[in-house]
Amino acid sequence: MDVGTMLKPIPSVFYGVLAFYFVLMAGIGYFSAKNTTTLKDFFVMSGKAGAIVSGFAYFATQYSMSTFMGCPATCYKVGFAGLSISVPGLVFSMIIPALLVGRKLIKLGHTQGFLTLADYLGDRFESNGLRTFQALLMIIFMIPMMGAQTIGAGVILRVYTGAPEWVGIVGMGIVVILYCMSGGIRGAMLTDVIQGGLMLATAIVTFVVSVRLGGGFEAISTKLLELNPAYMSHPGVGRAYGWANYVSMIVLWSFFSISQPTLVTKFFAMKDYKVMFKATILGTLGMWIAATLIEWSGVNGIVSIPGLQGKDIDFIVPLLLQKSLSPVISLLLITGIMAAGMSTIDSLLISATGAITRDIYQRRVNPQATDGQILRLSRYVTVIIGVIAICFGVSRPATIFKLILFAFGGLGIWTAPVLLGLYWKGATRAGAFAGVAVGEALFVLMTLKRPGWAFGFNPLIVCWAYAMIVMTVVSLVTRRASDKTLKRHFA
Numbered sequence: 001m002d003v004g005t006m007l008k009p010i011p012s013v014f015y016g017v018l019a020f021y022f023v024l025m026a027g028i029g030y031f032s033a034k035n036t037t038t039l040k041d042f043f044v045m046s047g048k049a050g051a052i053v054s055g056f057a058y059f060a061t062q063y064s065m066s067t068f069m070g071c072p073a074t075c076y077k078v079g080f081a082g083l084s085i086s087v088p089g090l091v092f093s094m095i096i097p098a099l100l101v102g103r104k105l106i107k108l109g110h111t112q113g114f115l116t117l118a119d120y121l122g123d124r125f126e127s128n129g130l131r132t133f134q135a136l137l138m139i140i141f142m143i144p145m146m147g148a149q150t151i152g153a154g155v156i157l158r159v160y161t162g163a164p165e166w167v168g169i170v171g172m173g174i175v176v177i178l179y180c181m182s183g184g185i186r187g188a189m190l191t192d193v194i195q196g197g198l199m200l201a202t203a204i205v206t207f208v209v210s211v212r213l214g215g216g217f218e219a220i221s222t223k224l225l226e227l228n229p230a231y232m233s234h235p236g237v238g239r240a241y242g243w244a245n246y247v248s249m250i251v252l253w254s255f256f257s258i259s260q261p262t263l264v265t266k267f268f269a270m271k272d273y274k275v276m277f278k279a280t281i282l283g284t285l286g287m288w289i290a291a292t293l294i295e296w297s298g299v300n301g302i303v304s305i306p307g308l309q310g311k312d313i314d315f316i317v318p319l320l321l322q323k324s325l326s327p328v329i330s331l332l333l334i335t336g337i338m339a340a341g342m343s344t345i346d347s348l349l350i351s352a353t354g355a356i357t358r359d360i361y362q363r364r365v366n367p368q369a370t371d372g373q374i375l376r377l378s379r380y381v382t383v384i385i386g387v388i389a390i391c392f393g394v395s396r397p398a399t400i401f402k403l404i405l406f407a408f409g410g411l412g413i414w415t416a417p418v419l420l421g422l423y424w425k426g427a428t429r430a431g432a433f434a435g436v437a438v439g440e441a442l443f444v445l446m447t448l449k450r451p452g453w454a455f456g457f458n459p460l461i462v463c464w465a466y467a468m469i470v471m472t473v474v475s476l477v478t479r480r481a482s483d484k485t486l487k488r489h490f491a
Contacts, residue, residue: 010327011161017331018338022175025191025342029179032187039371042184042378043115043354049189049269055282057189058266060196060343062093062257062287065152066404068202068337071291072298073313079224079302081236083295085246089253091288097258098280102267104422106276108489109268116351117264117414118359124421124489125429126481128363133433134414135359137440138261141410142352143385147392148403149341149348154393156338159315160331169393172338176345177386180353181379185269188346195339200290202336206317207293209324213304223303231302244456252458256412258419262347265354345389353382406447409460413439416467420475425486427471430478435471439463 036042049057067090075082105120114120118138122131150169157168179187214220224231235241241249257263270276294317301308301316305323308316317337321330357378362369369377416439417432446459454462480486 010331011163013327014157014160014331017328017335018171021335021339022171024194025175026178028191028194029181029183029187032179032183032190036182036184036186039358039375039378040113040115041186042375043265043268043350043358048271049266049275050271051275051278051282053189053193054266054270054275054279056196056286057192057343057347058094058263058279059283059286059290060192060199060340061262061266061347062090062283062344063196063199063290063340064344064404065149065337065341067291068199068294068317068340069152069314071295072301072316075295075298076301076308076313076316078236078238078240079228079231079233080299081230081234081241083292083299084234085241085249087288087291087295089250090291091284092250092254093257094263094280094283094287096254097263098276101258101418101422102276102280103273105264105267106270106273110272112488114268115265116268116354116358117259117261117418118355120264121414121417121421121432122359122363124481124485125417125427125432126485127429127432130417130429130432131359132364133436135355137410137414137436138355139352139385141407142261142348142355143389143392144403145407146345146348146352146386146389147395148407149345150390150393152341153338155314156318156334159318160334166394170390172342172345173386173390173393176342176349177383180346180349180386181382184378185265185347185350188350189266189269191346192343195336195343196286198333198336198339199343200286202317202321202333203290203294203297205325205333206297206320207300210297210300210304210320213320213324214300215303220300220303224299227302231299242456245458248458248461251461252408252412256408256415256460256464259414260408260411261351261355265347265351349382349386349389352385353378356381356385409443409447409458409463410440412460413443413464413467415464416471420468420471421489424475425490426475426480428475428478428480431471431473431475434474435467435469438470439467442466 071082108114108120112123114123118131118134121134122128150173153172154165154168157163158165179191211217211220221232228237230237235246267276270279297320298316301320305316305319318334321333357374361377362374413436416435417427420427421432443459443463446453446463451459
């Protein structure tokens with residue numbers, strides 16, 4: 001069964017809905033620009049973000065194209081086992097970082113003026129070299145992640161209009177560049193509120209229509225048991241998710257969010273710990289509802305839209321919506337899928353910009369540069385990085401999910417120095433360098449050449465463990481930070 005024969009492209013309606021949405025996002029960026037006058041405004045909203053904006057922003061950032069296309073597709077293939085894998089990881093992806101590092105980072109961000117993750121690492125370990133190392137690796141991994149999000153927009157545009165994929169990739173990229181360049185993190189977070197709301201609406205409506213198309217819960221369950229009892233049990237069809245993979249996926253998306261620069265930036269932007277607590281509850285609730293419903297819809301789609309194969313499975317959500325709703329409503333909600341990509345790109349783009357202008361240029365190349373100069377430079381750099389990400393998306397070197405997983409893993413290794421730096425006075429600069437270097441090298445090797453070395457787990461988990469061991473051992477035999485620095489970080 002070909003998805004091209006099932007979806008009914010309506011180019012004029014699609015372009016109209018998409019244009020309205022893009023104009024709305026650009027308008028928010030224009031509004032945000034009026035309130036973005038300092039470097040601190042641009043990167044962390046001057047530490048004044050409230051609970052609603054912070055909660056929706058993190059929820060929207062965490063959800064990507066993969067969440068609304070790849071995850072339901074996985075559930076379509078394997079059944080409820082796919083749901084049991086991804087939902088816990090996503091739901092705890094804000095709770096665990098908030099509990100382990102959130103409070104400390106908010107306090108340090110406000111007292112020390114930190115704007116980026118590299119700011120924290122460079123200050124804690126008294127090393128501009130480590131700051132630069134982190135910033136460079138962040139750029140290397142973030143650009144592919146941004147490019148991966150644009151691919152989804154290109155695919156959707158091609159299916160619905162027949163236009164080349166590059167048109168959707170370039171269009172989405174330009175809109176995100178515009179509101180990030182003008183409004184910085186404020187523009188990104190305010191648009192994330194709209195995008196998060198649209199994503200939540202898409203998940204709820206998709207679930208409702210999937211249940212209705214399948215004839216109700218009882219009918220769906222009965223049919224799934226008839227087709228294959230493995231749809232209703234763990235580890236799923238084809239025993240796709242054994243215990244090692246099960247543990248890996250939950251730990252991957254929850255625990256290793258700790259070192260994702262986009263999350264750390266959100267902590268620096270929050271007013272205080274009380275705001276973080278409220279934002280965590282709001283964001284977690286949104287993620288739990290959206291993840292559960294959109295992925296459950298994928299399972300329900302096995303009954304109502306049977307026979308999808310290969311890449312066509314990725315379109316189970318658009319197919320469910322278009323089969324049940326009017327063209328305008330279905331396309332508006334499909335725009336919610338594109339919103340998932342945009343809400344991820346904008347945070348990545350701001351973080352990558354900060355890595356170049358703040359962590360490399362201001363700290364290493366031109367320490368005399370004023371914050372005003374860096375603010376102006378940041379707007380230009382945002383455009384440059386965005387264009388590079390667009391080019392990466394157009395080239396499409398790998399699948400969306402593989403790109404995201406690789407980039408997430410590369411950034412996840414930095415959980416070692418973040419955790420040890422926050423909780424152990426004995427953690428040293430040399431230990432951080434050694435641990436990260438070993439962890440990153442092994443991660444690339446295991447991912448590309450030696451997957452068997454991970455013993456069935458995701459390579460990130462194993463490589464992070466090695467990074468922790470190496471950092472601990474090296475720290476025990478090297479000089480720790482000065483008492484002045486330790487007093488500042490452990491007060």
